[in-house]
Amino acid sequence: MPKVKTNSAAKKRFKLTGTGKIKRKHAFHSHILTKKSTKQKRNLVHDTTVDRTDERRIKALLNV
Template identity: 70%
Template sequence: MPKLKTNSGAKKRFTFTGTGKIKRHHAYHSHILTKKTKKQKRNLDHQTIVDRCNLKQVRDLLNLR
């Protein structure tokens, strides 16, 4: 059986913590920023952990089993 390829879009978007959790960036922080408040933009700037309900999909994209 051939090796599985990692989704190239996913490997650019997700990183790992030291304990093996998967980090992601917040959405809605790339354009149309003029109508968003400073507080909203500041809070979107941080990274967060991938939610439990989406973890299986992300792990499949990264070929982690």
Template identity: 65%
Template sequence: MPKQKTKSSAKKRFKLTGSGKIKRKHAFKSHILTKKSKKRKLALTHDALVDKADESNVKLMLRMK
């Protein structure tokens, strides 16, 4: 049986923490930043964790069981 490949898009978007949780970046931080407040842009800078409901799908994309 050949090895399963990870999804390249998921590989670039998610990182695993030491405790096994999955980190992600916030959306809406790439362009059209002039109309967004400084507070909002600063909040979008920080990493977040993938929600519990989506964790199994992300792990499947990363081929983690």
């Protein structure tokens, strides 16, 4: 059997935590920042975890 390849896009976007959850960055923080409020931009800086309904799908892409 051939090796199962990790999805390259998922590899760049997600990281596993020590407890097995998946960390992700917030969207809407890369460009067109002039029209967004300071509060909105500040809240987009922090990482968050992937929703549990999506975890199984993303773990399959990461071969975890």
